[in-house]
Amino acid sequence: MFVRGLKRKCFDGEEDIEGTLAGIKAIPSYNLQRQSLLDMSLVKLQLCHMLVEPNLCRSVLIANTVRQIQEEMTQDGTWQMINTQSTGQASLDRLVSTDILCRSSRDPAEGKHVPGYGTFSKDFESDQAQDSSETMSTASSVQAPRNLQSNMWEMETPQENKGNFQKSLDQIFETLENKSPNSVEDLFSEVDNSYYDLDTMLTGMMSNTKMGHCDSLETFSSPTNTASNSNCKSDLNDLDHIVEILVES
Amino acid sequence: FLGAGGGNDIQWCFSQVKGAVDDDVAEADIISTVEFNHSGELLATGDKGGRVVIFQQEQENKTQSHTRGEYNVYSTFQSHEPEFDYLKSLEIEEKINKIRWLPQKNAAQFLLSTNDKTIKLWKISERDKRPEGYNLKEEDGRYRDPTTVTTLRVPVFRPMDLMVEASPRRIFANAHTYHINSISINSDYETYLSADDLRINLWHLEITDRSFNIVDIKPANMEELTEVITAAEFHPNSCSTFVYSSSKGTIRLCDMRASALCDRHSKLFEEPEDPSNRSFFSEIISSISDVKFSHSGRYMMTRDYLSVKIWDLNMENRPVETYQVHEYLRSKLCSLYENDCIFDKFECCWNGSDSIVMTGSYNNFFRMFDRNTKRDITLEASRENNKPRTVLKPRKVCASGKRKKDEISVDSLDFNKKILHTAWHPKENIIAVATTNNLYIFQDKMN
Numbered sequence: 001m002f003v004r005g006l007k008r009k010c011f012d013g014e015e016d017i018e019g020t021l022a023g024i025k026a027i028p029s030y031n032l033q034r035q036s037l038l039d040m041s042l043v044k045l046q047l048c049h050m051l052v053e054p055n056l057c058r059s060v061l062i063a064n065t066v067r068q069i070q071e072e073m074t075q076d077g078t079w080q081m082i083n084t085q086s087t088g089q090a091s092l093d094r095l096v097s098t099d100i101l102c103r104s105s106r107d108p109a110e111g112k113h114v115p116g117y118g119t120f121s122k123d124f125e126s127d128q129a130q131d132s133s134e135t136m137s138t139a140s141s142v143q144a145p146r147n148l149q150s151n152m153w154e155m156e157t158p159q160e161n162k163g164n165f166q167k168s169l170d171q172i173f174e175t176l177e178n179k180s181p182n183s184v185e186d187l188f189s190e191v192d193n194s195y196y197d198l199d200t201m202l203t204g205m206m207s208n209t210k211m212g213h214c215d216s217l218e219t220f221s222s223p224t225n226t227a228s229n230s231n232c233k234s235d236l237n238d239l240d241h242i243v244e245i246l247v248e249s
Numbered sequence: 250f251l252g253a254g255g256g257n258d259i260q261w262c263f264s265q266v267k268g269a270v271d272d273d274v275a276e277a278d279i280i281s282t283v284e285f286n287h288s289g290e291l292l293a294t295g296d297k298g299g300r301v302v303i304f305q306q307e308q309e310n311k312t313q314s315h316t317r318g319e320y321n322v323y324s325t326f327q328s329h330e331p332e333f334d335y336l337k338s339l340e341i342e343e344k345i346n347k348i349r350w351l352p353q354k355n356a357a358q359f360l361l362s363t364n365d366k367t368i369k370l371w372k373i374s375e376r377d378k379r380p381e382g383y384n385l386k387e388e389d390g391r392y393r394d395p396t397t398v399t400t401l402r403v404p405v406f407r408p409m410d411l412m413v414e415a416s417p418r419r420i421f422a423n424a425h426t427y428h429i430n431s432i433s434i435n436s437d438y439e440t441y442l443s444a445d446d447l448r449i450n451l452w453h454l455e456i457t458d459r460s461f462n463i464v465d466i467k468p469a470n471m472e473e474l475t476e477v478i479t480a481a482e483f484h485p486n487s488c489s490t491f492v493y494s495s496s497k498g499t500i501r502l503c504d505m506r507a508s509a510l511c512d513r514h515s516k517l518f519e520e521p522e523d524p525s526n527r528s529f530f531s532e533i534i535s536s537i538s539d540v541k542f543s544h545s546g547r548y549m550m551t552r553d554y555l556s557v558k559i560w561d562l563n564m565e566n567r568p569v570e571t572y573q574v575h576e577y578l579r580s581k582l583c584s585l586y587e588n589d590c591i592f593d594k595f596e597c598c599w600n601g602s603d604s605i606v607m608t609g610s611y612n613n614f615f616r617m618f619d620r621n622t623k624r625d626i627t628l629e630a631s632r633e634n635n636k637p638r639t640v641l642k643p644r645k646v647c648a649s650g651k652r653k654k655d656e657i658s659v660d661s662l663d664f665n666k667k668i669l670h671t672a673w674h675p676k677e678n679i680i681a682v683a684t685t686n687n688l689y690i691f692q693d694k695m696n
Binding site (some may be wrong): 034039040046053055056057058060061063064065067068071 | 337339365425427430445446473474476477479496529530533534536581583586587589
């Protein structure tokens with residue numbers, strides 16, 4: 001579809017599902033597909049353009065999709081399983097390369113690209129029997145909408161991750177404070193490499209969408225670094241929780 | 250199909266194409282908005298580089314009655330420049346998001362153009378005469394020695410080559426925290442609205458240091474944000490009525506007479522979800538990318554990812570008409586989510602008599618739906634096979650199964666070639682269709 005003539009089978013193509021035998025055209029199970037979609041969504045939320053403000057509509061739609069998946073997984077009980085799994089595991093391994101989505105279920109079993117993914121899929125073999133008839137396009141309806149925040153608070157926080165996050169945040173605020181915006185070149189020459197960490201990119205994106213303190217006309221006429229810094233720091237706790245989702249899930 | 254027969258069907262012909270020929274597209278040349286003025290004589294485009302190009306239709310040549318006047322460049326100017334927001338350490342793009350023309354009141358033309366943050370009112374005026382014969386100045390502007398002046402004369406206007414000048418008359422800045430997606434001029438021709446992701450502001454065209462906030466959907470806690478404003482428009486006749494659409498597929502109609510802050514809508518237009526089509530992508534594809542009132546003001550049209558819907562303003566619970574633009578993409582939503590195409594914002598437009606609606610698709614296809622005959626047609630904007638006055642061949646996408654000759658399979662569609670912006674002349678059957686960096690003009694075949 002995206003290169004002329006090459007066919008990519010994501011888990012689109014419902015017409016393949018009826019009547020195919022597992023061995024010939026195996027498609028990922030519903031849980032696998034759902035998890036892949038969740039991981040892809042989280043990657044999308046983090047990959048924002050640093051120079052230009054990210055598209056808020058797109059971010060909101062992706063975040064809503066993540067919320068939907070998490071709600072469903074919570075109802076399934078699969079969300080709890082992820083929690084117990086994740087302690088001790090490098091969380092970023094869980095972010096599946098988007099490649100995986102467009103391969104049949106046989107490829108993940110080869111397990112070359114994503115080590116973490118292989119152990120995860122093992123636990124769901126028992127679910128595969130009941131899920132194989134479902135497809136991505138028929139998600140179960142969410143009966144009781146759960147607050148996304150309450151899910152986040154339930155998750156454990158590995159201390160070292162939090163420490164690293166704190167460190168990255170501090171680095172960002174330092175660079176923000178020290179900048180005297182005399183020229184564009186100066187600004188970019190001082191950019192910390194940590195900007196390109198996933199954590200810090202995310203923080204940059206989320207703090208930019210948190211315009212609650214900066215939205216009156218007055219702040220535009222007299223921007224001060226200290227004002228923005230204190231506002232950002234007061235949002236730190238909120239940012240903590242948000243990054244927790246991305247790092248933990 | 251339209252054009253496949255029937256005396257009243259329009260036969261569309263290629264007329265002109267503007268823009269670079271090569272496939273290597275310079276980012277700044279990407280067209281971001283297209284708009285005819287109220288008479289249709291002028292056609293404006295905005296691009297990612299912040300430029301506005303205005304085309305003017307040639308006066309109809311009486312001897313060449315088989316074709317309408319061509320559109321030629323009338324004025325080009327740099328509307329917006331890139332800026333840097335020091336508070337957030339982010340660039341503000343100069344890309345022109347929307348252009349809206351004001352109705353013509355005198356010899357000059359006025360339009361509003363906006364990027365993500367700032368709206369500007371531009372005056373476009375012609376100069377075809379200049380004064381000559383000053384007493385104290387030479388023709389080239391140098392001052393004469395007063396002692397050499399022996400006689401006095403009255404300067405007179407003499408013709409000169411036409412010069413079209415664009416000058417910014419008003420700059421409406423610093424009123425939007427989020428990215429502006431819409432501007433709409435009120436039918437009172439004195440005020441206009443500008444909408445960003447979370448707020449809508451009302452301006453007076455003469456006043457730049459103040460605007461009134463009329464809609465604010467920003468939650469107290471940004472973490473609770475689940476819905477944004479995607480488009481807004483004033484009613485064409487009722488100066489206190491406007492609508493705004495959301496990322497959840499709803500449209501709210503508000504009356505400014507009800508209260509100063511129109512957070513409570515007068516009407517809420519929403520179609521109940523079809524449970525059989527439910528998926529994780531349901532919300533994303535229900536997000537409305539464009540809303541346009543009909544010229545009559547009785548209907549409004551919305552565009553979501555897969556369809557165009559016509560709503561009667563008197564009926565809130567469902568649209569009166571729904572047209573599928575590219576239903577064959579429904580089974581490809583995951584891939585389209587992966588490559589971000591699912592977030593593409595397609596616009597839509599009405600013809601002058603509100604009988605046909607048009608919108609774009611992928612592979613440089615665009616679609617038209619005739620509301621009366623219920624027929625639709627798919628056409629392609631492409632330099633190949635397009636000779637002037639040759640009728641465009643209808644295109645067809647093969648969704649599944651055997652592909653017939655001349656059909657294109659879904660997997661062969663080029664998703665980088667998207668038509669997001671189209672415009673229909675207010676009176677004639679002339680349409681402007683923007684591909685990534687080219688502007689195509691098509692006309693109906695005049696016999």
